[in-house]
Amino acid sequence: MDSLFLERMLLLLNQGNFTTTYKYALLLALIDVNIEGAGQGGPVTSVTTRQLAERVIVLYWPHTRPYARRRARLRRVASASGRALTPALTLRRAGQGQRLSEAGWALLQSSTVRDKKRRQAEIVTLIAKTRAALHKRDASADRRPHLAQRADPRRYERLVRDVEWVLAEKPIPRLQIIGSSHDPFLYRLDWTIEQSKGRLIEPGLPKLTEGALRAGTLSNTLQLMPGVHERLVSLAAVLRPLIHRHWSDMVARLNSLPERRLEEFLFGASRESLAPVREPLWRLQGGRCFYCGGRVSLAQAEVDHVLPWSRFAEDGLENLVVADASCNSHKSDLLPGREAILPWLSRPAAALAAIAEATGWPLARDRVRSTCAVVYRQLSPGVPVWRGGGVVGRLTEDEQRGVLGALGAKGGGA
Structure with missing residues (x-):
């Protein structure tokens, strides 16, 4: 077991600067893509933003379903904690509010505050809107990603592209920032973004734009650092439950919920x-x-x-x-x-x-x-x-x- 690599992973999990749960989804997606690639032959040396987007959608898909079926049940939890819970994500289409179910609440996965209101993580919102549109047409089409893709390939392709952009713009270039330091021990990119106004994470690299990524003038490839593939594969059984626990803890804090039951909801089969x-x-x-x-x-x-x-x-x-x-x-x-x-x-x-x-x-x-x-x-x-x-x-x-x-x-x- 590579103790230095594991130590850096633990540091990333404990001290990374993130306001959403994206880093956990990105890490799990990296593990899954590497395990899948390992079974196809030689070591994986690179992954694409699209591969990661497809896997991240699978990870977040079940998180968009209501956490509780009865408001009273969650009100008791909220009352005990002294904090209010955010009601289920309401999707507006043609002026009509659509819930993902007749009763329930969507779990916040972001600590971002805008206009004095807590905002849901953008990827969760994108998936929830896609599921709501599919459910309106066919009640079974939104149950799992592969059913959604089969029911409406064009809509699902838009979702993949939108999630790919969110990942490229936000967690992918920021994942390896600990404090104010950038430590690219997992992968390197051919582009960068601003860490703060006017300050690039990696000076000297071209700045990412959505148009350039979609047009292919900027590479959508993450080049894995030497040995990362082997370490992610060999440590997967250790890292996965650890990432699950950190992810659950963050969502529990954001929503004032008990961790154990929440982890089963988020990651249990x-x-x-x-x-x-x-x-x-x-x-x-x-x-x-x-x-x-x-x-x-x-x-x-x-x-x-x-x-x-x-x-x-x-x-x-x-x-x-x-x-x-x-x-x-x-x-x-x-x-x-x-x-x-x-x-x-x-x-x-x-x-x-x-x-x-x-x-x-x-x-x-x-x-x-x-x-x-x-x-x-x-x-x-x-x-x-x-x-x-x-x-x-x-x-x-x-x-x-x-x-x-x-x-x-x-x-x-x-």
């Missing part, structure tokens, strides 16, 4: 959101728990992430199985051993593709498998893995080679 694939997977598995093979009723079946959601945030269909409550609880956030990995990799590809087509759920077969290969290649023999039931064992070198061989990957050991 909602069983309701996985409902469309639960029955098809249950039928594919013959009404049995994927892990233990025991019978489980549809009502009791739970959708589980083979690669734990809390560590890898991957809900492509390839990463989902149906399990009973006991196995799901025992496995929790543990990585599975070969007892589960090898049968998982042997599932019928055509049947999964048919489910993906029928439900509109992304299959993500290549991405999930490449992520799995990256994960198991980085593991050190001896790390805990789940064996089934309440049994936790240790990863062996032979087991690691077997898993990587089944994935068509090479190498092993951290």
